[in-house]
Amino acid sequence: MLTAFDRAIFTAINAAHSPLWDGVFVFVSRRESWFSAYGVLVLALIQLYRRRAALLVPLVAGTVWAADYISSQGFKPITQRLRPCHEPTLAQTVRILSEYGCGGQFGFMSSHAANTMALTVFLALVLPRRLRLSIWVLGLWTLLTGYSRVYLAAHYPTDVLAGWALGAALGYFGAWVYTRLAPRIGGGLTGTFRGAPS
Numbered sequence: 001m002l003t004a005f006d007r008a009i010f011t012a013i014n015a016a017h018s019p020l021w022d023g024v025f026v027f028v029s030r031r032e033s034w035f036s037a038y039g040v041l042v043l044a045l046i047q048l049y050r051r052r053a054a055l056l057v058p059l060v061a062g063t064v065w066a067a068d069y070i071s072s073q074g075f076k077p078i079t080q081r082l083r084p085c086h087e088p089t090l091a092q093t094v095r096i097l098s099e100y101g102c103g104g105q106f107g108f109m110s111s112h113a114a115n116t117m118a119l120t121v122f123l124a125l126v127l128p129r130r131l132r133l134s135i136w137v138l139g140l141w142t143l144l145t146g147y148s149r150v151y152l153a154a155h156y157p158t159d160v161l162a163g164w165a166l167g168a169a170l171g172y173f174g175a176w177v178y179t180r181l182a183p184r185i186g187g188g189l190t191g192t193f194r195g196a197p198s
Contacts, residue, residue: 009157010084013150014095025148026100028141029112052182056126063122063174067114067167075162076106083107085153094153103154110155113163114170116142121171126178 027033045060046053084094085102096102120138127135146164149155155163 006156006158007084007090010150010153011090011093013147013157014084014153015093017095017151021151022097022099025144025151026097028144029100029148029152029154031112055181056178059174059178060119060122063118063170064115067118067163067170068111070170071109071111071114071163071166075109075166076104079108080106081108081156081159083154084156096153100152107155107159108162109166110146110149110159110163112149113142113146113155113160114167116145117164117167118171118174119167121168122174122178125172125175 042057045057049056082105083103084090084107085096086105086107087094116138120135120142123138124135142164146160149160150157
C-alpha cells in the first residue's frame with residue numbers, strides 16, 4: 001500500500017512540469033549550484049564565530065559529509081531500491097529531463113535531502129535568533145531541493161522523507177556537540193542550542 005501511495009505521489013509531482021520549473025529544479029538539484037552559496041556561508045560563519053569557527057565549520061562540514069556518506073554508501077547499496085528513472089515498470093510514464101539525466105541506479109535514501117536537512121537543522125539550532133531569516137532561507141532551500149528530487153524522477157517521496165530524517169538527526173547531533181565544546185573556545189558567538197536539555 002505504501003509503495004502504491006509513494007508511486008502515486010511521485011507520478012503526480014513528476015508529471016506537473018513546465019519549462020520554467022524544469023530550469024528552476026535542475027538548478028536547485030545540481031550540486032555545482034551549491035558551491036558558491038556554501039562558500040559565502042562559510043565566510044559568513046567565520047566572520048560571526050571568529051575563533052569558534054575553527055570548531056563550527058569543520059563540524060558543519062563533517063555533519064553534511066556524514067549525511068552524504070551514510071545515505072549514499074550505507075543505505076543505497078543495502079536497500080538497492082531503484083530510482084524512479086531506472087524503474088522498468090515506470091518506463092512508459094516517467095519524465096526524465098535530458099539536461100539533468102538520472103543519476104546512480106539506487107535511490108533510497110536521498111543524499112541531497114539528507115545533506116541539506118543536516119545543514120539546516122545544525123544551523124537552526126546554533127544560530128542566534130536575530131539571524132532567523134537565514135534559517136528560513138535554508139529551510140526553503142531544503143524543501144525545494146527535496147521536491148526537485150521527485151520532480152526530476154531521481155527519487156520517490158519516501159526517499160526524500162527518509163533523507164530528511166537522517167539529516168535532521170545528524171544535524172541535531174552535530175549542533176549538540178558544537179554547543180558542548182564551544183564554551184572552551186573564546187571569541188565569537190556562543191552556542192545557542194535550542195534542542196532538548198541534556
